[in-house]
Amino acid sequence: MKTIMDVINFIIHAPGSLSVYLAVGALLFAIGFFGFFRHRTLVGMLVSGELILAGASLNFMAFAHFRAADPVVGQAFALFIMGIAAAEAAIVLSIMIAVYRNYHSIDARDLKEMEG
Amino acid sequence: MTIHLTPEILNTVTVTLFFAGVVAVTLAGAVIAVAARRLVYSVSGLALSFMGLAGLYVFLNSPFLALMQILIYIGAVCIVIMFALMLANPKDEPSLLPHHVLVGLSYLLVAGMLAVGLMMVIAKSHWMPKAVQINSGTVEDLGRALLTQFGFAFELISVVLLLAILGALVVARSGRRSQS
Numbered sequence: 225m226k227t228i229m230d231v232i233n234f235i236i237h238a239p240g241s242l243s244v245y246l247a248v249g250a251l252l253f254a255i256g257f258f259g260f261f262r263h264r265t266l267v268g269m270l271v272s273g274e275l276i277l278a279g280a281s282l283n284f285m286a287f288a289h290f291r292a293a294d295p296v297v298g299q300a301f302a303l304f305i306m307g308i309a310a311a312e313a314a315i316v317l318s319i320m321i322a323v324y325r326n327y328h329s330i331d332a333r334d335l336k337e338m339e340g
Numbered sequence: 341m342t343i344h345l346t347p348e349i350l351n352t353v354t355v356t357l358f359f360a361g362v363v364a365v366t367l368a369g370a371v372i373a374v375a376a377r378r379l380v381y382s383v384s385g386l387a388l389s390f391m392g393l394a395g396l397y398v399f400l401n402s403p404f405l406a407l408m409q410i411l412i413y414i415g416a417v418c419i420v421i422m423f424a425l426m427l428a429n430p431k432d433e434p435s436l437l438p439h440h441v442l443v444g445l446s447y448l449l450v451a452g453m454l455a456v457g458l459m460m461v462i463a464k465s466h467w468m469p470k471a472v473q474i475n476s477g478t479v480e481d482l483g484r485a486l487l488t489q490f491g492f493a494f495e496l497i498s499v500v501l502l503l504a505i506l507g508a509l510v511v512a513r514s515g516r517r518s519q520s
Contacts, residue, residue, distance in 0.1 A: 235356065236352055236353065236356050237356075238359055238360070239355055239356060242467065243462050243463065244363075245396065247458075247462055248366060248367070248396065250458035250459060250462065251367055251370070251455055252389075253454070254452070254454045254455035255370040255374050256374070257450075257451050257454055258374055258448060258450075258451035259373065259374030259375075261447045262444065262447055263374075263382075265379060267379050267383070267421060267424065267428075268379060268382055270421065271373050271382050271383060271386045271421065272373070272374060275370050275373060275374070275386065275389065278389065278390065278393055278413075282396060285396075285397060285400050285405065286400060288477075289400045289401055289402070289477070290470065291467055291468060291470055291471060292471060292473075293471040293472060293473060293474055294473070294474055294475065294485075295402075295476070295477030296477050296481045296482050296489075297485075299402050299404070299477060299482050300486055300489075300490050300493075302397075303405070303408065303486075304490075304497055306408060306412050306413070307497045307500070307501060308497070308500070309413075309417065310412055310416060310417055310504075311500055311501050311503075311504035312504075313417045313420060313421065314420065314508045315507055315508055315511070317420060317421065317423075317424040317508070318507070318508035318509070318511040318512035319511055320428060321424065321427060321428065321512045322511050322512060322514060324428040
């Protein structure tokens, strides 16, 4: 009975507990990691990379909100991650268009000119 | 034993239900983004996941970050990926699991082990005690910190974005002349 009440208590107070956010961040990272290997196209790999970055910034935000003396640091870091991710997406997409022009495919397995 | 439904408890339960919904949207979107066979669904799942993440940011007391998440990630990054998808028009992924079932299962196994290991680390570790917060993390505090404490990084990231735009233009333009 006590453990059931403990579980209910934990679930009720989930929005205010650090480990729940960390767990969500870890799951996002693991899902993105899986997708990075499963997807065969460059777009799919880019999407998975964005998921990994999202998990990282959720971790920063959670620690800044629950533990840090200055919660602004986490928000600023997440903003910078957004900027980097936007720049990365622009570069990757332009590379993809250049690759498509040369190979007429964005399947990662077709790009094997340098394969030994 | 009975639980009396006072307004306070009801409020907490409502907040918790919203939180559970937001977490479910985040994870479901991520799974769709990874598991979908068509890339358009994949990008849509990514947008859904970012929507849930914006909700999580609201729970973390930073609504400005939530709005930026929607504006930049959903409004810009996902749309740009969608445009590139339309330009390149890739074939749908031929099979759900790449070249062999065992290879796909091993990817799943590695990712699952990663998730379980991270969960165990999270459950076992004792974080340092909560520090006394010197501000409440409002938009005003964030703006002041961005232009004073993080002023250099702020300027640097604008240079990075400018270079990324120029680089993207150069890379996407190169090779166009040789074709025509």
